[in-house]
Amino acid sequence: MKIYQSSFHTVKFTDLEVDWERYYLQRPDKIFFEKVYEKWASIDNELLDEKNFTRAKKSHAVKIHELFQNQRKILSIGIGNGITESELLNMDPSYEINGVDFVRDKRWDSRIQYFNNLKACNGFSYEGILLNSVIYNFSDTKLSDLVSSLHKIVVEGGKVIVWDQDLPTLADLKEIKRRHSRLPKKGKGVVLWGELRSPSKIKNFFRKKFRHIESKYYYVGHDLQDHETKPFFRIMGYKIWQSKDFHANTSQLHIFKKIN
Numbered sequence: 001m002k003i004y005q006s007s008f009h010t011v012k013f014t015d016l017e018v019d020w021e022r023y024y025l026q027r028p029d030k031i032f033f034e035k036v037y038e039k040w041a042s043i044d045n046e047l048l049d050e051k052n053f054t055r056a057k058k059s060h061a062v063k064i065h066e067l068f069q070n071q072r073k074i075l076s077i078g079i080g081n082g083i084t085e086s087e088l089l090n091m092d093p094s095y096e097i098n099g100v101d102f103v104r105d106k107r108w109d110s111r112i113q114y115f116n117n118l119k120a121c122n123g124f125s126y127e128g129i130l131l132n133s134v135i136y137n138f139s140d141t142k143l144s145d146l147v148s149s150l151h152k153i154v155v156e157g158g159k160v161i162v163w164d165q166d167l168p169t170l171a172d173l174k175e176i177k178r179r180h181s182r183l184p185k186k187g188k189g190v191v192l193w194g195e196l197r198s199p200s201k202i203k204n205f206f207r208k209k210f211r212h213i214e215s216k217y218y219y220v221g222h223d224l225q226d227h228e229t230k231p232f233f234r235i236m237g238y239k240i241w242q243s244k245d246f247h248a249n250t251s252q253l254h255i256f257k258k259i260n
Helices: 030-042 050-068 083-091 140-153 170-181 199-206
Strands: 002-005 073-077 096-100 113-115 126-132 154-165 191-195 211-220 226-229 251-257
Touching: 050 083, 050 126, 050 154, 050 226, 050 251, 073 083, 083 096, 083 126, 126 140, 140 154, 140 199, 154 199, 199 211, 199 251
Parallel strands: 073 096, 073 126, 096 113, 126 154
Antiparallel strands: 002 191, 154 251, 211 226, 211 251
C-alpha cells in the first residue's frame, strides 16, 4: 500500500527548496532527504510531541535488546534520531553500534559510529542488523538489493530484525484510498513516502537470503508503550479488524537469521 507524506516531524515539505516537477507524488531520493535534514537542523531538530516520541522509541529498545540476546556488534540502517540505539547502549555498554543515515542526528550517543551509506560498511561484519521503521522507504527492487547486501556483512548465525508499520484494516484502507484519490494532480509538497507491505511479503523478500525465525505483532497503548498482540486475521494482507483501544496502527516485527 502506497503512503504519501507532506511533512516529516516539524518539517513541512512546502518549505523545501526542491524541484517539485521531479518530486511531486514521486519517491524521495538522497537529495530530497538531505534537504529535509538540512531544514530540520535549521530549526534545531525539534520534534512534534517529542516527549512521547522519545518514550516510544526507548520502549522499542527494550524489546530489541531481548531479541538480540548475545549479539552486540550491530548495524542500524536508517537510524534516524538514534534514540533506540542510544538506549541500547545505556542498557548495555558492550554494544558496538554503527548507524547508517544521511546525517548524524544530535541525539545519537557519541559511541555510535556514523556511515552515510551502506557501501561504507563493506569490510565490516555484524552480528545483528536493525531495520527499524525503514524498509517502507525502499522500492521492491532496492529492497531486494538491500537484502543481498546485508547477507554479505552478517556473520553466520547473525540476526536481522525488521520492525515496520503494519498494513491497516480493510475499513481504514477504504478511507486511505479516498484521501489518495483527492490528491491534486499538480502542485507541490506531497511525495510518495514509501510502501507498507504485508507480513508475508516482507518475509518473502528476506527469505531469499535468510531463514525466518519468528514474527511478533505490537500495538501502542495509551501509555505509549509497545504491547504484543496475537496475529491478525487478514484478507490480502489487510487486517479484518483491530481494537479501537489501540493508540495507533499496529506494527510488525520479523526476525531472520543467516544460516547457510
